[in-house]
Amino acid sequence: MFACGRPLVRQYEYEEDIDLSLDGSAVVYVNGSVPALVALRGLDLEPQPGARLDRARIRELFTSAVGRVSQVSASRRAGRRFVHVRVDVPDIRQLGKAAPFDWSTYRFAQAGSAWTYQQTVGPSAGKQVGQVGWTGSELVAFRLHVPSRIEFHNTLSGNFLRGNILVWEQPLAARLAGQPLDIHVRMQSQSILHRTLLLFATSGLAAITALAALVWWVVRKGSRERA
Numbered sequence: 001m002f003a004c005g006r007p008l009v010r011q012y013e014y015e016e017d018i019d020l021s022l023d024g025s026a027v028v029y030v031n032g033s034v035p036a037l038v039a040l041r042g043l044d045l046e047p048q049p050g051a052r053l054d055r056a057r058i059r060e061l062f063t064s065a066v067g068r069v070s071q072v073s074a075s076r077r078a079g080r081r082f083v084h085v086r087v088d089v090p091d092i093r094q095l096g097k098a099a100p101f102d103w104s105t106y107r108f109a110q111a112g113s114a115w116t117y118q119q120t121v122g123p124s125a126g127k128q129v130g131q132v133g134w135t136g137s138e139l140v141a142f143r144l145h146v147p148s149r150i151e152f153h154n155t156l157s158g159n160f161l162r163g164n165i166l167v168w169e170q171p172l173a174a175r176l177a178g179q180p181l182d183i184h185v186r187m188q189s190q191s192i193l194h195r196t197l198l199l200f201a202t203s204g205l206a207a208i209t210a211l212a213a214l215v216w217w218v219v220r221k222g223s224r225e226r227a
Contacts, residue, residue: 014175141170
């Protein structure tokens with residue numbers, strides 16, 4: 001399916017998906033082909049499509065003092081095996097200390113009434129993987145789920161998706177060559193969930209007040225008629 005000339009669902013050779021909270025914690029999902037994990041992150045895996053995938057090894061590689069692996073799964077696409085890893089991170093600012101994410105620096109700080117998130121993605125491992133079926137059209141993506149209203153971002157307007165999801169893309173070739181990527185977002189200090197609950201509470205209070213006023217008016221009217 002396409003919208004405005006681009007697919008509604010993009011398929012990436014490598015993707016980092018960060019679901020950020022205002023307290024600095026995050027859930028990080030990594031979805032990538034085994035060759036991409038080897039070439040980009042230098043992970044000690046066999047990149048050839050027919051190689052056996054050791055999920056325990058994947059869990060070991062992504063486990064660190066700053067992140068706990070809670071899920072590992074796999075799939076196959078375009079003749080290549082893809083790995084899907086969920087990492088629970090108590091503090092996003094520490095994520096760069098974990099080997100699979102040490103190509104990035106992460107900053108998350110309050111500036112006045114807003115919070116600023118910055119991620120700078122540096123050089124890749126540049127490890128050779130041989131012929132794995134890449135055609136040159138493969139893409140890499142960094143996706144961020146922002147917890148509050150966005151005041152500023154530096155991605156393309158078409159990459160501001162439904163809700164509060166932002167995407168930064170690079171051709172795989174550019175990422176392999178180490179072309180830097182700068183991610184910058186400024187957001188409000190109140191979460192969307194908090195604002196929604198506050199709105200519901202305000203609406204509920206208004207409804208109760210209106211109902212109470214109606215009951216008072218009916219009772220008063222009845223009292224006058226009886227008098």
